[in-house]
Amino acid sequence: MSERPSLEEFTAAARAWLAERYPVAAADTGKRRFVWGEGSDEIRVFAEPDPSSEADAVDAIRAWRAGLWEAGYGWITGPTEYGGAGLPAAYQRAFEQVSRQFDVPGDASLTIGLGMIAPTILQHGTEEQKQRYLPALYRGEKIACQLFSEPGAGSDLASISTRAVRDGDVWRISGQKVWTSGAHLSDIGEIICRTSPEPRHKNLTAFLVDMHAPGVTVRPLRQMTGGAAFNEVFLDDVVVPDTDRLGEVGEGWTIAITTLANERNSLGSSSFGGVGILSTDRLAGLVRHQGLDDDPAVRQQFGEVVSHLRAARYVNEVVGAQARAGRPPGAEIGLSKIALSDNLRRLGDFVSELLGPEVAADTGEWGTYAWSSLVLGAPGFRLGGGTDEILKNTVAQRVLGLPRPS
Amino acid sequence: MTAELVPSEDERALAETVRDVLTDLSPIAQVRADFDSEAGYAATAWKALAGDVGLCGLLVPEQHGGLGLSWSAANVVHHELGRALYPGPFLATSLATTALLAAGAEAAVPSVAAGETVATVALADRRGNWTGEGVTATESGGAWRLTGRRWHVIAGSAADLVVVLARTPAGDALFVVEPGAAGRTSAPMTGMDLTRRLATLDLAETPATLLGEPGGAAPLLAVVGRHLRLALAAEAAGGLDWCAGTCVEYAKTRQQFGRIIGSYQAVAHACVELYGAARSAHAAARWAAVAAENGAGEADLASHVAALRAGEDYRVQTEAGVHLLGGIGFTWEHDMHLYYRRARAAGTLVGGAAAHRLAVADLAGL
Numbered sequence: 052m053s054e055r056p057s058l059e060e061f062t063a064a065a066r067a068w069l070a071e072r073y074p075v076a077a078a079d080t081g082k083r084r085f086v087w088g089e090g091s092d093e094i095r096v097f098a099e100p101d102p103s104s105e106a107d108a109v110d111a112i113r114a115w116r117a118g119l120w121e122a123g124y125g126w127i128t129g130p131t132e133y134g135g136a137g138l139p140a141a142y143q144r145a146f147e148q149v150s151r152q153f154d155v156p157g158d159a160s161l162t163i164g165l166g167m168i169a170p171t172i173l174q175h176g177t178e179e180q181k182q183r184y185l186p187a188l189y190r191g192e193k194i195a196c197q198l199f200s201e202p203g204a205g206s207d208l209a210s211i212s213t214r215a216v217r218d219g220d221v222w223r224i225s226g227q228k229v230w231t232s233g234a235h236l237s238d239i240g241e242i243i244c245r246t247s248p249e250p251r252h253k254n255l256t257a258f259l260v261d262m263h264a265p266g267v268t269v270r271p272l273r274q275m276t277g278g279a280a281f282n283e284v285f286l287d288d289v290v291v292p293d294t295d296r297l298g299e300v301g302e303g304w305t306i307a308i309t310t311l312a313n314e315r316n317s318l319g320s321s322s323f324g325g326v327g328i329l330s331t332d333r334l335a336g337l338v339r340h341q342g343l344d345d346d347p348a349v350r351q352q353f354g355e356v357v358s359h360l361r362a363a364r365y366v367n368e369v370v371g372a373q374a375r376a377g378r379p380p381g382a383e384i385g386l387s388k389i390a391l392s393d394n395l396r397r398l399g400d401f402v403s404e405l406l407g408p409e410v411a412a413d414t415g416e417w418g419t420y421a422w423s424s425l426v427l428g429a430p431g432f433r434l435g436g437g438t439d440e441i442l443k444n445t446v447a448q449r450v451l452g453l454p455r456p457s
Numbered sequence: 458m459t460a461e462l463v464p465s466e467d468e469r470a471l472a473e474t475v476r477d478v479l480t481d482l483s484p485i486a487q488v489r490a491d492f493d494s495e496a497g498y499a500a501t502a503w504k505a506l507a508g509d510v511g512l513c514g515l516l517v518p519e520q521h522g523g524l525g526l527s528w529s530a531a532n533v534v535h536h537e538l539g540r541a542l543y544p545g546p547f548l549a550t551s552l553a554t555t556a557l558l559a560a561g562a563e564a565a566v567p568s569v570a571a572g573e574t575v576a577t578v579a580l581a582d583r584r585g586n587w588t589g590e591g592v593t594a595t596e597s598g599g600a601w602r603l604t605g606r607r608w609h610v611i612a613g614s615a616a617d618l619v620v621v622l623a624r625t626p627a628g629d630a631l632f633v634v635e636p637g638a639a640g641r642t643s644a645p646m647t648g649m650d651l652t653r654r655l656a657t658l659d660l661a662e663t664p665a666t667l668l669g670e671p672g673g674a675a676p677l678l679a680v681v682g683r684h685l686r687l688a689l690a691a692e693a694a695g696g697l698d699w700c701a702g703t704c705v706e707y708a709k710t711r712q713q714f715g716r717i718i719g720s721y722q723a724v725a726h727a728c729v730e731l732y733g734a735a736r737s738a739h740a741a742a743r744w745a746a747v748a749a750e751n752g753a754g755e756a757d758l759a760s761h762v763a764a765l766r767a768g769e770d771y772r773v774q775t776e777a778g779v780h781l782l783g784g785i786g787f788t789w790e791h792d793m794h795l796y797y798r799r800a801r802a803a804g805t806l807v808g809g810a811a812a813h814r815l816a817v818a819d820l821a822g823l
Binding site for chain 1: 708709719720722726728729733736737740741745758759761763766811813817818821
């Protein structure tokens with residue numbers, strides 16, 4: 052085993068590795084200076100890939116992950132027995148920071164697998180599952196999705212009705228899942244099924260299901276933006292070996308909670324999937340383009356919106372600093388996701404006032420009707436990853452210690 | 458050393474010391490006794506905080522008799538004082554100290570830093586604007602005299618030394634008016650905030666010492682303004698902390714229709730919003746204080762963001778707090794209204810929400 056490199060050595064080596072393979076990002080910070088009319092004016096709350104180019108994008112992401120894995124950057128904090136580099140979180144942060152200086156493909160379609168499912172497997176999986184799935188996920192060889200919500204089980208996740216029935220060494224799964232991001236790209240899915248008539252929260256079991264198995268049907272779900280970021284997944288007598296059961300029979304609720312806590316952390320903090328939305332420069336550019344930058348009422352509205360965006364960022368930075376000091380956030384991280392939802396609504400309202408009819412109908416002008424996808428996407432953000440109401444219930448009970456509704 | 462978003466060991470110890478002194482010497486019963494008293498605050502707690510803990514010298518460099526601490530240390534102190542609604546003249550004194558240090562007038566600082574001289578700033582006209590208009594400064598043979606009235610002077614009746622904004626022929630400037638100066642009188646204003654007294658200051662041919670240059674007020678006011686915004690944001694976070702704790706506790710014990718009211722979703726969510734406001738006000742105040750200490754490019758912007766968001770949350774959530782407590786929250790006996798009063802009044806001391814919004818727009822590049 053080699054000596055652990057110092058953080059400086061590690062960062063320098065990472066920079067050299069990236070520089071050999073990827074072009075330097077336009078600005079050193081990785082954040083391009085906004086110039087009105089230049090480049091794409093795309094704005095998106097949810098990743099709604101264009102099906103014609105999606106396959107190429109996914110190939111590029113897989114190649115990026117494979118390269119990272121080979122070089123030892125694929126799972127920097129991961130245990131060495133599963134192919135990780137076994138380094139502290141500071142090394143991971145340093146790598147993320149330096150990689151922002153280069154034009155890299157990023158992890159877009161892998162964030163669910165890496166951010167939510169891999170940590171769950173690491174925590175609850177068998178030795179054999181960890182060996183089989185963790186390197187494959189971090190290497191970009193397998194893409195994972197999360198099969199939780201159902202048409203009849205949204206906020207009340209514990210009431211799912213998809214059934215898994217034991218049949219010797221295998222389980223047979225039938226039912227329907229919905230709101231599954233990335234199911235159409237995925238190789239494996241973490242699924243929660245009902246496995247017994249036991250009482251609520253004790254009747255569920257988690258599995259890792261092969262998304263290419265016979266009986267799995269994935270259909271894109273078109274949402275109100277017109278795009279399709281999610282899918283419906285139908286399972287018709289899908290056979291899953293008992294070796295792909297995640298955790299004990301009846302332990303599915305605990306496992307679902309682990310995955311949802313991972314989701315909440317990644318949604319609340321930095322890795323917001325939206326494109327082009329939270330740029331103060333772009334917002335100021337729009338005010339100027341509309342000729343409203345001398346209007347004191349508009350300047351006040353702008354100041355109000357920007358103050359909310361900054362304040363949310365300050366909260367996230369304080370939460371991050373507390374986590375690095377050994378106090379990771381609990382359920383209150385859900386409030387950061389609510390703050391982001393609120394800010395998307397504020398932004399949508401403000402740009403709508405600035406644009407008037409230009410947000411309702413496309414005049415062909417750069418950077419104007421583009422905002423309509425924020426206006427149409429924002430209501431969905433308030434639902435995914437726990438509705439505002441569910442998140443507040445969780446904070447009320449777990450953080451404030453208020454009683455459950457009787 | 459750069460300041461950190463997570464308070465250092467020393468800062469936590471300082472906060473704990475301040476909290477302990479306040480718990481012992483300025484519990485809410487004492488605060489209530491104070492607002493019925495002549496001075497508006499008690500000598501014992503002030504002596505302990507200013508003299509023993511050395512709070513008045515918090516931001517004063519050690520060579521001028523202070524503790525030489527940082528904005529981030531001031532952040533935790535203002536948080537505790539705001540949480541306890543401490544009525545003594547700490548904010549007034551620290552604003553005056555900041556003005557004196559920024560102007561290079563160190564000679565006056567040591568006795569203020571030692572807590573021997575109570576100081577304040579008198580900057581506002583009747584409408585709260587920081588303008589020299591209303592106080593005329595005239596010079597004769599190198600000696601300045603001030604005539605006119607300042608309004609909304611924090612701790613104006615208690616202060617010995619006052620830093621006054623006045624108009625010279627060359628523009629606005631700051632002056633120091635010494636204790637007992639001729640022609641100087643002050644009168645208490647009847648005010649909404651019972652735990653922070655305001656007063657008027659009248660000057661009639663009062664001798665004064667010029668700080669900096671005639672017409673040189675703007676850069677000094679900028680520093681004092683930022684100090685005030687950071688302080689009030691931290692106080693708001695502390696006050697919200699008290700409100701959240703108090704209201705959640707009530708929601709856990711009060712029963713109606715045979716149920717603990719905190720089990721009703723509407724009540725639980727109101728508690729969560731109050732808790733969330735305390736959390737984000739704290740983060741904004743802390744972030745802005747650390748940015749000020751580290752000289753970050755966004756420091757001024759952050760101070761306006763913190764004052765605006767923490768101030769608005771304080772205002773909105775103290776009203777929500779009165780509501781959560783029901784009828785008892787609307788009584789004189791319950792302490793909730795003292796925080797509601799503080800929140801309403803504090804928001805007016807820094808130019809108000811509209812001024813912050815406009816400043817954020819300017820500083821964010823619109």
